[in-house]
């Protein structure tokens with residue numbers, strides 16, 4: 001271990017949560033301090049989610065000290081706060097590999113550890129999962145390890161999603177013993193919005209935490225040594241701590257709280273009490289601070305939600321300087337300009353104002369920008385009605401999160417032909433967040449919808465034009481996708497100009513083989529083209545711009561003029577290439593033996609790594625394209641391993 005790592009004598013002796021059972025409460029307090037220092041030290045080397053984990057250090061220790069994991073199923077909602085949990089559950093030796101190729105995932109993952117009973121990364125699934133485990137337990141499910149209690153830990157941001165309430169409604173009805181810990185730090189990534197957030201604040205502003213702390217301590221001091229009279233203690237604890245929570249009670253939960261989530265005494269007492277007594281669903285409302293115990297995180301606007309590698313002493317993040325603006329920023333600035341020209345343009349985000357760049361739009365047009373909370377389904381239907389009401393909504397979501405609003409895209413938007421503009425960020429592979437966040441499926445799930453216009457930007461200048469195209473297209477729904485990260489560094493247009501719907505563009509005229517690119521693989525295609533030219537084969541290259549409607553003339557001309565056509569996209573099978581194949585098949589092009597290949601993401605979930613490594617694993621880099629061209633022309637073995 002390097003000398004600048006924190007001293008962690010107690011943590012060093014913890015191999016698994018079972019070791020916590022031997023520690024006194026005072027030692028558990030110290031363990032929490034060491035765990036916090038270790039988390040900060042690890043994330044300073046790896047980057048990743050910091051603030052949420054720091055906020056649940058005491059909670060993590062208390063739950064593992066009181067419950068019997070992995071038999072008791074502990075489910076972290078979103079699970080971006082799981083690093084301290086990973087350190088305590090036998091993964092400390094690999095914690096500095098977090099989010100790197102072949103390293104630990106930044107989220108809980110079933111294949112990684114029995115202490116991760118349910119994978120997550122999209123929010124608000126934990127209560128449903130906990131209930132499922134509980135029912136499986138009661139109906140005799142026999143997984144390994146055997147089933148015990150089920151505990152969900154869910155943040156106040158994630159609690160705002162419909163799914164959490166659907167699960168509570170069901171759990172309250174079934175009435176089984178299970179535990180929901182509401183980790184309330186008054187933060188989502190951005191400050192949370194909405195009525196639930198105000199309700200939660202009222203719950204503890206009415207009853208000062210200090211009084212409850214005193215009450216909890218008072219209750220404790222009445223008691224004989226731990227566990228001798230747990231029932232008596234439980235009665236007192238519950239009496240003193242139940243001060244509100246009508247909403248949860250109406251849903252069929254017992255409500256305990258609010259309690260101070262950084263006070264180990266209080267946490268341990270409450271956890272032991274509920275563990276001993278609960279015989280129905282119980283919600284424990286815990287107040288924590290995002291970023292707790294690390295000043296640079298506590299002071300950050302997002303409370304240290306996600307960070308690059310950083311210097312522990314100063315908190316200064318180590319980021320590589322960027323040469324080109326991010327796609328997100330280009331989108332946001334283009335939307336602001338479009339909004340200046342057209343006051344009907346409005347924008348919708350689901351709890352991602354910064355991630356989608358809509359914070360810029362909100363600053364400029366506060367009344368025309370809506371953060372609906374973590375509520376993609378609602379966000380899509382809300383956008384549909386905004387469109388029906390004569391506005392021009394841009395519904396800005398990451399590809400992966402829009403999946404949650406899919407029925408709304410089909411049923412409320414496409415079926416009614418409403419002109420919602422979907423701005424789809426993080427399209428394609430995203431790097432360290434891994435498979436849960438990959439934007440792999442949107443081309444497939446949008447391009448099959450009647451009336452939907454589906455675009456992908458090949459570079460940041462194209463993105464500006466696509467924002468203008470979507471703004472101008474008022475006849476039905478449209479979507480444009482763009483990746484995470486920086487643009488290509490191309491010259492930027494002063495203003496976006498609407499593209500002709502369903503028309504691609506020629507990039508380079510060559511011979512024998514044509515490559516038709518959809519999205520930002522165009523850069524890799526051009527690299528491959530250079531390498532191929534050096535071998536005497538110059539492919540024709542075109543940018544499709546649209547997966548729907550397809551540029552039929554362009555595609556059929558490319559097919560007529562070449563021996564082979566290769567499509568490439570940053571998406572799963574069933575997307576652009578499949579639509580082109582369908583067109584060629586229907587037009588009879590294959591009847592004469594025409595050669596066609598579609599380069600798509602492989603039919604597997606690709607683990608976290610940096611994006612270049614992920615695209616290498618996916619076989620979509622320049623070398624793979626070159627090999628594909630050689631193979632389709634029958635030229636080849638040279639470097640043709642994936643063709």
Ligand SMILES: Cc1ncc(C[n+]2csc(CCOP(=O)(O)OP(=O)(O)O)c2C)c(N)n1
Pocket residue numbers: 052055078080081121122123154155156157158159185187188189290350351352374376401404
């Ligand atoms: C369905 C979905 N939408 C958006 C996100 C992006 N996201 C990740 S964490 C987060 C905030 C979660 O807030 P909260 O549950 O309060 O946890 P905290 O980070 O405050 O601990 C959001 C919006 C997501 N993970 N899943």
